[in-house]
Every structure is written in C-alpha cells, then in structure tokens.
Amino acid sequence: MNEFQLINQFFKSIPALRKDVLLGIGDDAACVQIPPGMNLLVSTDTLVSGIHFLPEWDAYDIACKAVMVNVSDMAAMAAEPCWLTLALTLPNLDPQWLQAFSKGLQDSLMPYRIALIGGDTTKGPLSITLTIMGLVPEGNAVTRKGAKPGDVIWVSGELGEAALAVKWLDKEDAPESEKEQLMNKLLHPTPRIDLTHYLRSYATSAIDISDGLSADLNHICEESRVGACLDQGAIPIAPLLTKHLGKEALDLALAGGDDYELCFTVPQARCDALIDELKKNKLVCYPIGTIEEELGLRIKRVDGHCDLLAPRGYSHF
Ligand code: ADP
Ligand code: MG
Numbered sequence: 001m002n003e004f005q006l007i008n009q010f011f012k013s014i015p016a017l018r019k020d021v022l023l024g025i026g027d028d029a030a031c032v033q034i035p036p037g038m039n040l041l042v043s044t045d046t047l048v049s050g051i052h053f054l055p056e057w058d059a060y061d062i063a064c065k066a067v068m069v070n071v072s073d074m075a076a077m078a079a080e081p082c083w084l085t086l087a088l089t090l091p092n093l094d095p096q097w098l099q100a101f102s103k104g105l106q107d108s109l110m111p112y113r114i115a116l117i118g119g120d121t122t123k124g125p126l127s128i129t130l131t132i133m134g135l136v137p138e139g140n141a142v143t144r145k146g147a148k149p150g151d152v153i154w155v156s157g158e159l160g161e162a163a164l165a166v167k168w169l170d171k172e173d174a175p176e177s178e179k180e181q182l183m184n185k186l187l188h189p190t191p192r193i194d195l196t197h198y199l200r201s202y203a204t205s206a207i208d209i210s211d212g213l214s215a216d217l218n219h220i221c222e223e224s225r226v227g228a229c230l231d232q233g234a235i236p237i238a239p240l241l242t243k244h245l246g247k248e249a250l251d252l253a254l255a256g257g258d259d260y261e262l263c264f265t266v267p268q269a270r271c272d273a274l275i276d277e278l279k280k281n282k283l284v285c286y287p288i289g290t291i292e293e294e295l296g297l298r299i300k301r302v303d304g305h306c307d308l309l310a311p312r313g314y315s316h317f
Contacts, residue, residue, distance in 0.1 A: 010102040016115035030117035043073040049126035063104025069133040072191035076208035078199035079134035085121035085127040147203040147224035151265040158238040161185040163256020189260035206264035215313025230289035255312035
C-alpha cells in the first residue's frame with residue numbers, strides 16, 4: 001500500500017456529512033462554504049506519542065482523544081465545530097492500526113457532524129495534529145478576554161478524574177471498576193458543546209480546562225487584566241479523588257489537566273437566570289469564585305482565610 005492508497009482507504013472513506021464541503025480530501029486544498037454573517041474559528045492541537053498518549057494505547061482511543069480535545073477548543077469559544085484537517089506522522093504503515101484509528105475518527109466525528117476535509121501524511125515518530133474549524137454568529141465568539149470584576153466564576157463539571165487516571169497508570173492494586181471509570185475520562189473526555197448556547201447568552205469569558213483549573217483560569221485573568229478568588233469549599237472535586245487522596249484531592253482538582261470541562265465567567269446579575277435555565281435543561285454547573293480587580297489568583301479556605309494560589313498545570317517547557 002502506498003501513501004495515496006492509504007489516504008483513500010482510511011481517510012477519504014470517512015463520509016463528509018456536510019453540504020457546505022465543496023471540495024474535501026483529494027485536491028490540493030479543501031474548499032468550504034462559509035454562510036454570511038458567521039465568523040470562522042480555527043484551532044490546532046498536536047498530540048505527541050509518549051506525551052499526550054502512550055504508544056500502546058488503542059489507535060481507536062488515540063483518534064477519539066485527538067478529536068475531542070480539538071472539539072473542546074470550539075466548545076470553549078461557543079462555536080459549532082464543522083471541519084477538520086489531520087496531519088498524521090506515522091513510524092510505519094500498519095493497516096490494523098490505521099483501521100482502528102480511522103474508525104475512532106469516524107465514530108467521534110459523526111455525532112457532531114464534523115467533516116474531515118484534508119490533511120497530510122508523513123513518516124516519522126508518531127504524532128497527530130488536528131486543525132478544527134468552526135462557526136459562530138458574527139461577534140458571538142466567547143474569548144478569554146471579557147471577564148470583569150464582580151463576575152462569578154463557573155466550572156462545568158467535577159474536576160480531577162483525568163489527572164487521577166494518569167497518576168494511577170502504573171498502579172496495580174487499584175479497583176478495576178474505578179480504574180476503568182478514570183481511564184474512560186482520560187481517553188474519552190466529553191467536550192462541552194452542550195453548553196454553547198449558555199456561553200453565548202451569559203458568559204463574558206470562557207476557556208476549556210486542558211492544563212488545569214488554576215493555570216487555565218489564570219489565562220482568563222491575564223487576558224482580561226483581572227484577578228480571581230476561588231472558594232475552596234465550592235470546587236467540585238470528583239468523588240473518587242476525595243475517596244482516595246485526602247488532602248491531595250484539592251491539588252489535583254486545581255492543577256490536574258485533561259478534564260476538558262469549561263471554566264467561564266458570568267455577571268453576578270445574570271447568574272439567577274443562568275441557574276434557572278440550566279436547571280430546566282437538567283444541566284449542572286458550579287459557581288466556584290469571583291473575579292476581582294486585584295490581579296493574581298487567590299483561594300478562600302473553608303475557615304474564611306485567603307491564600308495566594310499559584311497557577312499550576314501542565315506546561316511543556
Ligand atoms: P499534496 O501533495 O498536494 O500535499 P497529499 O498527497 O499530501 O497532497 O494529499 C492528497 C490529498 O489527501 C489532499 O487533499 C490532502 O488534504 C489529503 N490528505 C492527506 N493526508 C491526509 C490525512 N491523513 N487525512 C485526511 N486527508 C489527508
Ligand atoms: Mg501534502
């Protein structure tokens with residue numbers, strides 16, 4: 001099998017589920033129709049073997065994770081994910097691996113009706129770069145820039161399970177069902193596309209928690225030129241962390257990456273309406289603190305005492 005047969009069999013075969021793809025895989029460039037009145041959003045994420053995933057992981061899971069972390073970036077901007085390109089570097093041509101990878105791509109793109117419209121295939125150490133493109137009505141993208149003093153800080157779900165999964169990778173005496181639950185969170189995070197409407201209607205800023213809550217909230221603070229105070233008792237620590245880790249549970253919830261929940265800010269006066277609407281739609285988000293004028297991150301302990309909080313999370317360099 002050569003490079004072109006490989007592309008045809010494993011990538012061109014994935015159905016493009018969108019009418020707005022005028023040219024997909026097979027030409028020098030893809031061509032899509034952007035509706036009038038919409039902004040195009042573009043984001044790239046690379047997953048490197050040994051850093052973002054282990055080479056022994058199932059290729060199906062690796063593909064799903066690669067798609068999900070990219071979709072999460074669209075969720076964080078309140079954009080509808082639409083198109084994707086894939087730059088794939090492979091150490092060798094392994095049809096079985098590619099078959100599983102292709103199936104993982106197809107299965108994770110289908111529910112969102114995202115079309116794979118192009119890419120590049122090269123030989124080298126295994127790495128996967130996806131570029132995702134999405135749409136948002138003009139001016140409606142939610143950025144990291146708009147947080148204002150007084151805004152309430154929200155997080156969209158419990159934190160820390162993915163970090164505990166990483167911590168437990170080599171642990172042999174972990175309960176099987178719990179390990180499975182954690183690995184599932186690490187391999188198959190659910191990007192919070194279901195919150196797009198709420199972000200557009202209520203949020204002044206948003207980010208997805210890929211590196212860790214404190215590191216990612218710090219990005220909002222720096223971009224918005226504000227500070228933040230978290231309420232320790234309000235941080236939704238995943239129950240498995242509380243069960244197994246004691247004091248370290250809070251640390252992992254604050255600094256563990258890979259959760260792909262959203263952190264966003266909402267003006268105080270809009271929070272009651274948000275709570276009502278979330279409740280009506282059986283969604284749960286957690287208010288965890290307040291944006292403040294004073295720069296930097298702080299955390300209010302359960303006894304009311306305030307400590308400085310160093311932004312910690314994953315950093316490559
Ligand atoms: P070129 O030589 O013009 O760069 P390629 O031979 O790299 O073209 O790719 C041929 C076609 O296949 C292009 O449309 C490209 O977008 C697509 N393609 C290549 N690799 C992939 C891949 N891994 N996934 C999806 N599409 C791909
Ligand atoms: Mg090429």
